[in-house]
Amino acid sequence: MKTKQNLLTLLLIFLCLFLAGCFSHTNSAAPAPEAEEFEARSAPVAIIPSKLVKSSSVSLSAVGDILIHERVYLDAKTDSGFDFTPMLDEAKPFLEAADITIANSESIVGGDSIGLSTYPSFNSPYEVADALKDTGIDVVSMANNHTLDRGEKAILSAINYWDQLGIQHAGAHASEAERNKLTTLTKNGIKFSFLSYTYGTNGIPTPSGKDYLLNRIDKQTLQTDLAKAKGASDVVVLSLHFGNEYETMPTEEQVELAHFAAEQGADLILGHHPHVLQPVEWIQTTDGRKSFVIYSLGNFLSGQEGLEKQIGGILHIQAVKTTDAESAKFELVKPSFTPTFVESENQKNYNVTLLKNANPEANQSIKQHMARWVKNLAFDE
Incomplete structure (x- = not known):
């Protein structure tokens, strides 16, 4: 049991x-x-780096021909010299607001020590340059059909004075070394280069052995210089003195040359010489860029008379840089335009005012003209 x-x-x-x-x-x-x-909670996590996008921008403004006839500099005469600043007072806020402002110095600013002169062979007082400095001009284009009016001496005198004022110049040079050096400015991390060329000089030849004094339009030269500028800067600004005087539409040659220059690397093309306004245009390049051209900026300050020759303007545009971990992209955006008018009373009291104040009807017509090919062009008035 x-x-x-x-x-x-x-x-x-x-x-x-x-x-x-x-x-x-x-x-x-x-x-x-x-x-x-x-x-x-303890398992390892795969971390994917995010694309950090940064953006910076630079505002640019540009004006057309500064062409100082005798009646204009006599109007600026004072007891001690000349004073052109009152003539630009109304336009000044639109110029100095930009990060970079460009002007076409058509009459050479050689100073009165070599003798002032007017059409057809110009030489202007230094005080013209002083007034441009006061209004915020940073760069001047010097290549035009009047650059050689008073010879090498006037060119060197003008270059020396621009240098004293700290204003950059393009298109005319004091030496071969200066010709080979790019004119550049850097703002907000964006580097700009400035080039300037003219179709001719009214039959006046460049002094023998001194081709560096002046840039003339030549496609091979343009191609070489634009490639150099594109390789050394982010945005290339090109001034072209071309077209026919007093014609409000660009010639076929202007359009072809602007498109050629855009393909070679020009981002912003500023046209001078016609003394009247010609429209703006976006140019789509084969490498996917968009260049912007204004075929003629007209007269900004001159003694020429007649409605169309008294109308000019200020082009405004922004250069934008967008960067991430892999690349940087540059583009021009938000073009706008301010129509201006040179008013006077019996060839006295010259003044650059807004066209809308001087002639509202003409102002409306100019807006339609300038926006012919860019319908969304804005107007900053």
């Missing part, structure tokens, strides 16, 4: 051990919820 009880006891013990092992195996296969959460 005792033996049976012992066997029964052993059987019960064995059964308990068996059941305990099964229970233990089942629990080990199902971790507690707290363990799952811990493992999830």
Whole structure:
């Protein structure tokens, strides 16, 4: 009997051990919820770097021909010299507001020490440059059909004075070394280069062996210089003295040359010489860029008379730089235009005012003219 009880006891013990092992195996296969959460929190996470996009911009403004006839500089005469600043007072806020402002210095600013002169052979007082400095001009284009009017001496005198004022110049040079050096400005992390060329010089030849004095329009030269500028800067600004005087639409040659220059790397093309306004245009290049051209900025300050020749304007545009971890992109955006008018009274009291104030009807007509090919062109007045 005792033996049976012992066997029964052993059987019960064995059964308990068996059941305990099964229970233990089942629990080990199902971790507690707290363990799952811990493992999830502890697992390594794949971190994907985000593209950090940064943007900066520079505002540019440009005006047309500064062509100082005798009647204009006589009107600026004072007891101690000349003062042109009152003539630009109304336009000044539109010029100095830009980060970079460009003007076409058509009559050479050689100073009165070599003798002032007017059409057809211009030489203007230094005080013209002083007034441009006061209104915020940063760069002047010097390549035009009047650059050689008073010879090498006037060119060197003008360059020296622009340098004294800290105003950059393009298109005319004091030496071969200066000709080979790019004219550049850097603002807000964007580097600009400035080039300037003219179709001719009214038949006046460049002094022998001194071709560096003046840039003339030549496609091979343009191609070479634009490639150099594009390689050394972010935005290339090109001034072209071309077209036919007093024609309000660009010639086929102007359009072809502007498109050629855009393909070679010009981003902003500023046209001069017609003395009247010609429209603006976006140029889509084969490399995916968009260049902007104004075929003629007209007269900004001159003694020429006649409604169309008294109308000029200020072009405004923004250069934008967008960068991320991989690349930098540059583009021109938001072009706008401010029509201006040179008013006077019997060839006195010359003043650059807003066209909308001088002639509202002409102002409306000019807006339609300038926006002929860029319908969304804005007007900053």
